[in-house]
Amino acid sequence: MSNTHFRTCHLCETMCGIAVEYEGDQILSIKGDVYDVLSRGNICPKATGLQDVHTDPDRLRKPIKKINGEWLEISWKDAFQEVGSRLAEIQRRDGMNAVASYEGRSTAHNLGCLLMVDPLRRFMGTENIYTASTVDQQPHNFVWYFMLGHQFMATIPNLDRTDYYLMLGTNPKVTNGAQMATGANTYKKLQAIRKRGGKVLLIDPRRNETAPYCDEHHFIKPATDALLLIGLIKTVFAKGLATPGRLKNHITGWEKIEPAISEFDLEEIANATGIGAADIERIAIEFASAKSAICYGRTGLSMQEFGGLCNWLMQVLNVVTGNMDEPGGMMFPKTAIDTFSVLESVKGNYGRYHSRVSGRPEFADELPVSVLAEEIMTPGKGQIKGLIAIAGNPALAMPNGKLLEEALDQLEFMVSIDPYLNETSRHADIILPAVGPFEKSHYDLFYHTYDTINWAKYSPALFKPEAPGYTDYEIIAEVLRQVVVKRASNPLKKLFAQSLGWLLLKTITPELILDLGLRFGPYGKGLNPFKEGLSLKKLKENPHGVFISKLQRSLPEGLFTKDKKLHLAPEILLSDLPRLKQRWLSGEPEKPSEFDLLIVSRNTNRTLGWMHNSLRLVKGKETCTLLIHPDDASRRKIIDNTYVTVSSVTGSIEVLVKISDVMMPGVVSMPHLWGHTRPGTRLSVANAHPGASMNDITNEKVMDELTGNAVVNGVPVKVEASKDARVGDTTPAHENETIEEFIA
Ligand code: SF4
Structure with missing residues (x-):
């Protein structure tokens, strides 16, 4: 007999409610939850792909270690100990900055990872912190910090x-x-x-x-x-x-x-x-x-x-x-959980230190991910020798991914906390996979800051993982415990580190943190059993979420600036205006270049980069295509549905071209996060639908000089018909159908 489990789709910030019909440990269907207080039954095709992730035979269930180029399963105990020893050894020998961490985009969608971001930064003690934010998000955070006083004080339309x-x-x-x-x-x-x-x-x-x-x-x-x-x-x-x-x-x-x-x-x-x-x-x-x-x-x-x-x-x-x-x-x-006030440390800061090689300033304790490769590859004091990569695939996600891959191969030790052997984790020495998406609880600790209504929802775990099965929270906590213990210089410090680890792992669970956060948040019931208000119990009793209110006016009280004023013209932003004027309005004609088109990225509604191993999402006609305006195509003798070569100063790729007047003349477009052509991954579905990686032609040296964010849109490229012009699929792609069309 089937049952229905209600939870939030954690794949993107849209936070749709899903109804998961299941029998035993089998998922029968995933549909929109019509009673969800936020989404009222609306979902997109990606949510249905969660079923594939759950059953995916390529998804790792146990730690694996690379031994003489072969991946072998090892015990969790051995894996944790080796990760701890190797990272601690590097930091003891070469200093704290010799180990870096990279947190991928999906970290922000994962309760356990999010709860561990702050401890990770504190206990690893390194300035080499990199995240996917400096590929797509940093300018928002930068501006909110300087105008409103908090990098996460998101303005919501x-x-x-x-x-x-x-x-x-x-x-x-x-x-x-x-x-x-x-x-x-x-x-x-x-x-x-x-x-x-x-x-x-x-x-x-x-x-x-x-x-x-x-x-x-x-x-x-x-x-x-x-x-x-x-x-x-x-x-x-x-x-x-x-x-x-x-x-x-x-x-x-x-x-x-x-x-x-x-x-x-x-x-x-x-x-x-x-x-x-x-x-x-x-x-x-x-x-x-x-x-x-x-x-x-x-x-x-x-x-x-x-x-x-x-x-x-x-x-x-x-x-x-x-x-x-x-x-x-x-x-x-x-x-409902006031993360802003609780964690003063996440408010933001700027320029307290700079990257070692090219002197880029930190923002909010992060350096631009575009400098990660040079920080690994340039010898000298502070060179990165070890890396903890969490829930991300920068080999495809960051500019000049191929250079980063070269850099990763030069590391002395790398651990990936990731469920897949993908284009990035294939460079690791050990991969630690967390349990599957339905085997852990979820609360959108971060994305509630993007709420369009005030509300709260908790999603419990649906299935028990195969023993022992660790969540991301437990894995990161244990890695930290091992590193801190092994790095400790005397028995007293070792004992302290052991106790702290025990506390984190055994007593301070994500559920305890959530319950306290809700109880002492703006709508919480505190510890008063008679007071109406939020607690974890209340959310568990309301599986479709609890609606609190429409958005209310909140300024000036809600501002995080010291003077409680909205800073309309921060000097740092004003000072970037001459760069803009010089770039576009200098009066000098643009120099002719062989790279005479500009490329911009685009999304498709079926896939996210980390969902390319779901057959139901990637099957059918190729969606990783280059769109080009008819005039630009005809000038280059490019024929629709053939493969073309797209080149930039960084490199070149081959991609299927579609001629369309939806493009502005002079501009071409393709989706990013594809390019599953690298050897040595364990992504059987994605490898069969590879596409090309746009980040093989983006340039890590070019960034927004103000915020350090990568430049993916507006990269100069050349497009040519491939010498052996292969013909692609001539029927229209499935790109961007509605959920109803997708199901049909
Ligand atoms: S991936 Fe789709 S279903 Fe899931 S939250 Fe985002 S929009 Fe909603």
Whole structure:
């Protein structure tokens, strides 16, 4: 007889509720949970792939060690001891910085990993901390830190109440939200805005899948979004439409904005961006005159040369039109577990130390992942010799992945905490796999900070793992315990480390932390048994989640700046404006180059990089394709559905081409995180649907100089018909169907 288990899909920040029908230890189906307080039954195809991860024979269940090039299973005890000894030995001999850690994107979706991020940083004591954030997220965090005082004080578009929605570099129809609509099927929210008389606009170098749900779409030249935003802000001031609204007495730097952008000319902006001056003026006036409005941008803005400026200017536009912390504008959730206040250490900091080789400043205790390879490969004091890689695949995710792979091979010791033998973990000495997705509990400790409503939900483990079976929390805790004990210089310190490890592992469970966090959070019941409020028990009694409220105004009290003011014009952001002007408006003509097209990345709704071993998600027509405008294709004698060579200063790849006028002329696009062509992985499904890695042609040396974020969008490339032009599939790809189409 079957049962139904309710939980949150942890694959992305959209946090959809899923209903998992199961019998014994078999999953029969995964559907949207219609009673989920956030998503109301909406899901995307990716959630169904969780079933494949659960049963995947390629998923590791036991630790494996590379011995003479062969992977052999070893016991957990031996694995932990060896990892501890090797890492401790490196740190004792070469200093704490000689061991680095890399935390992948899925760390943020994993309760155990998240709870261990802070202890990992404290106990490893290294400045060499790298995460996937510096590939796609850092500009957001950087701007929130300098403007609002906390790197995770996310501005959330209040879509349900807005009248005017201006999107840049984003595709919610496919990504299902990402900070804008936790709960999937964002396009329905866009439809609702238009239905109630509002307006929706999209600015993107590709007329992407969201465009049909918008009133207007405008092409924009990659990496010029900051200019467009300046054009909009200039117009708002020039037309006398700027207003701080309710926050009038709580903003600093207002007077600096107009002078700072005065040298940017609207006609020049129009020429550089490709959007006419009349359109820029009209959009600015409409935006500022709307009852409520939101300017929002995502990875198209953050994964580019001016990511920091883009994210700042976007917030400036919201503030100077009175749309910050207002219903229908940008708002802030109040999470049930107040991670912001509890962990002062995660608030953010900047420039306290720099990377050893190229002197890049840290932000929030992280160095740009683009410098990881040089930090491993450059000899000298502080050279990285050991690495702990957690839940990530930087070989495909970070610029110039091939160089990183060369670097990984030079490490003295590497441990991967990962369920797969993938393109990155194949370089490890030992892989420690955590239990499967349904064998551990889940709470979106981090992504509740992106909430579009105030709510909370806990997902218990559904199945018991095969013994012994460790969660990510337990694995990282034990690795830390082993390292600290083995690194200790005297018996007293060893004893302390042993006790601490015992405490972490035996008494301080994730559930205990969650219960305390909920009880002492803003909606908690504390320790009073008679008080109404949240506790873990309450969440367990409500498997579809607990709705608390719509988003409420929260400024200025909610600000984390010392003076409780919103800092509209931080010096560090103002000082980056000349770089933007010099890049696009210097008056000098662009030098001719063989790399005469710009490439941008795109997402597909079936896959995430770490879900490519799910057959139901990757089967069918090839989706890792290069899109090119018909004019660009014809000039290069490129034929639709053939393989082309895409080259940059970094390298070249072969990819199937699709000719389409959805692309802006001069711009091409392909999905990232593909390229399962490396030997020695254990990914039987992904290897059969390999695609090509966009990060084999991105350049680790080019980054947003302000935030250190990698540049994936706007990379100059050359596209040529391959010499032996193979023909690809000529039928349309499955790309980006709805969940209903996917199931059909
Ligand atoms: S949008 Fe898809 S992947 Fe993201 S949480 Fe919802 S179902 Fe999961």
